[in-house]
Amino acid sequence: MNDKFEDEVERTLAHLAKVDRSTTESVRAAIALLPDRRSNRLPRFGRPISVWPDRRREFAAAGAVALVVAVVGFSMLGRFQTQPVGPGSPAPSTPAAPATASASPVVGPTPTTGASQQAPQEGLAVFAGDSLTVLGWSPDGSKFAVLDQPRGSADVPSLPTVRMFDRSGMEIGSVQASDFGWLDSSSYVILRLEVPAGPSPTVGGQHAYLGRIGSTELTPLGTYDWIVAGPSGSVALIRPWNWTVNPPPTYVVVSAGGAVSAPRQGYAMAWSRDGSMLAVLHVTGPTGAHGTGSRPYGWPEVVRSTGESVASARQVASDLTGPAAFSPDGARVAFLGDSPASPKDQKVVVLETGTGKVTTLSTPCAFTWASSDQLLIAHSAGASSSASDRILAWSASTGQLTDYGPGDIVGASGEGTVVTGFDGIPGLTWTSGPAGSPSSGTIALWDTTWMGVPDVAWSPDGSRLVLIAGDENANYMDAVLFPG
């Protein structure tokens, strides 16, 4: 490359980069208008949310998404007046969301009774960081925790930290940890990676500790690989395991006081909502007849928290790395598993805890329980998001699998409110049907690449939502409490 050319490029760029002094001053002056940092309260939408029904208080968890993007893509620095964003206010220069309130072919969610959610009018950005994950609410709904994983650098190592917040979004404490589970409203279990000193440190498992809010003391519980925490304060710890059939994985259950049970066989996957049951997998492969690639799999079993078996399905090979979720009433648990008829084609497999009956459903890219009767399954036709992707609804009572609507993102409270959308498309649709007439609306998001399925955690009573969303381009995330 011509050095003279490069020199001239530098001079040209320096010249091109000049901006008017008035521009610099106006940008600087806008600093004085920044929102209050201590509360991080986000601004209200720029104009009335016309697509939302009058029964706003019953809906709207999904509005948090727009608020998140408002943080990322907007400022209060004068631009709000010209470019409002929010439900009913399409983001400029962005592709339209695939579904709209009026034109959506959505078959609304089955109405549920008693589902009532507070209406969020504002979201509260409680934390921003490089990479965030919601770790769930305390059993009484008074606190929630977020895992903050900074990228780090050559100078500053990345130290994952669990940040705990009260119900109002105020950070009340933090602890260095890579995994976390609530035991009750004041105590928790963490996993912490502690690398021994030395030139070639080896790591075997992570150290588990029992901690308490307001105290820096940690009680060691031993070495474990993983925490499986449930919404009611149930915690299982997976013991160090090398991903082989023999020896098989084992886990322990931690009681509220920190007592650890004797090891039990199986790989803990998910707790029921009330903490009375735990779904586990008994590893049989990758050397068996089922499974794809080298992913470990096993047959599912539902056990009581005390260890007794409730139901099992030895004919199913379920993926250890896949999701598992109990229906809100605990009557069923859904896994990602292989169909016995088509071993390499992963399906949603539903195991009834009362009867042991197994139902194999379609191939998903995500699933969630919208209610105890309705399981929503998102599909993707290809490796990437496509406008033709659909969400199916399976009714446990009728066994019918019907079209729910477009999307490949789906998240639900289990109490009637559902958020759907498309990966990479800045627009989400919410639906809710607690009053027998499902309502829906479209939330237009700012120009941003949506980072996959939003990470959400509903408070135990369904009235509050913590949502993680971010901007792939901007490379940071926000944790937003909704309503703020």
Place this chain on the structure above:
Amino acid sequence: MEAAIIDTVVDRVPEGDRGAALELIDRAVRGDRAAFDRLVEPHLAAALGASRLITGQEADAADAVQDALLASWQALGSLRDPRLFEAWFRRIVIRSAIRFARRRGPVLELDLEAPGPSDSIEREFDRRQIARAFARLDSKDRVLLTLHHYWQLPASESAQLLGVPEGTVRSRVHHALKRLRASYDAEVRR
């Protein structure tokens, strides 16, 4: 705080002593806008310049920097090490500018004022044509050249900012320059 950190912070906050520099960061984290203003002010002109190069328009550049200011204000509590403030802020600015550039699409408004006769004679390359050639590049190339030839970041920092290996940055800058030269040659032939 360690002396090295203090030194670095002081380097980037021209006014005040060490204690004042640390205090600025601390006050900003606790919500003091004036402290935040003093913290970002030394970087504002460069941020606007880079944004203008990437977005191609002064109005978009201002909006992108405003967004970056809000984002960094909101996220200031997650900044672990004051030494990293400048790089951290730069990353947010660049990402914000990229968003605006992608939204806007190609721009051709990066014209310089017409150079005077003496400029045309003395220069081997015409700046106005370089500007037009630069404006014709896609946003990725504009970002790379902005980082390398305007901010003059070392490849290591650009690599960290873009999340790609250092060698990849060098290679991409090389190819971006080649494309700029090709675009420039096309301008000249017009």
